[in-house]
Amino acid sequence: MSTLLRGRMDRSAYVALLRNLQAIYAALEPALRRHAAHPALAALHDPALARSESLRDDLAVVDSGARADDPVQPATLRYVERLRELDAERPELLLAHAYVRYLGDLSGGQLLSGIVARSLGLPSGRGVAFYDFGDADATAALAGTFRHGLATAVIDDEDAVVAEARLAFEWHRRLFEELAAAHGLATDAA
Ligand code: HEM
Numbered sequence: 001m002s003t004l005l006r007g008r009m010d011r012s013a014y015v016a017l018l019r020n021l022q023a024i025y026a027a028l029e030p031a032l033r034r035h036a037a038h039p040a041l042a043a044l045h046d047p048a049l050a051r052s053e054s055l056r057d058d059l060a061v062v063d064s065g066a067r068a069d070d071p072v073q074p075a076t077l078r079y080v081e082r083l084r085e086l087d088a089e090r091p092e093l094l095l096a097h098a099y100v101r102y103l104g105d106l107s108g109g110q111l112l113s114g115i116v117a118r119s120l121g122l123p124s125g126r127g128v129a130f131y132d133f134g135d136a137d138a139t140a141a142l143a144g145t146f147r148h149g150l151a152t153a154v155i156d157d158e159d160a161v162v163a164e165a166r167l168a169f170e171w172h173r174r175l176f177e178e179l180a181a182a183h184g185l186a187t188d189a190a
Pocket of ligand 1: 001002004005099100101103104105107108109111112169172
């Protein structure tokens, strides 16, 4: 993430990041739709949040297919497995994953859009749809609605939701470590 933030990530590493995020959203978003009426999730359900399509569009722009055979990372496979478990058994905990992903995209993600476009030399306005939630007001409104949805969500076990969010952050940390190693980027732990 610091390499990305400093505008020093090369295209193949960025494509790998998008492919792994694509696998995560491909498990998360259908599960959230399936449980859209769940009392813990109903207030969060907003099609404007969905990222799967924008990820596919961005990959069509940035992915030269150079490392097309690269598998998704083990951390991503574990993450997807967990999302499937929750979809089947504990949909309430999907709230934690919606929080970590969407509120992150609506926050720091807004900083990354310009950095990515410049550092990868992307044609203006293309290849960064993943960060695009509309103009600044629309993005702030979505973040506000999401926070309100968090505050009003009907949750049986808040500690379990918090523990799940920590797990989600931990899997992201592992994913970034694995991607850094796979793309020869120094890991912060080094
Ligand atoms: C270069 C990378 C990143 C930058 C620059 C960044 C920056 C930020 C900023 C400025 C905020 C807003 C803080 C506030 O409103 O007080 C934020 C919030 C957040 N970020 Fe990040 N972020 C980055 C990466 C990530 C990643 C990788 C994730 C998760 C996988 C993430 C998840 C979140 C979440 C969930 C929030 C909302 C926190 C809350 O208010 O509860 N961020 N980020």
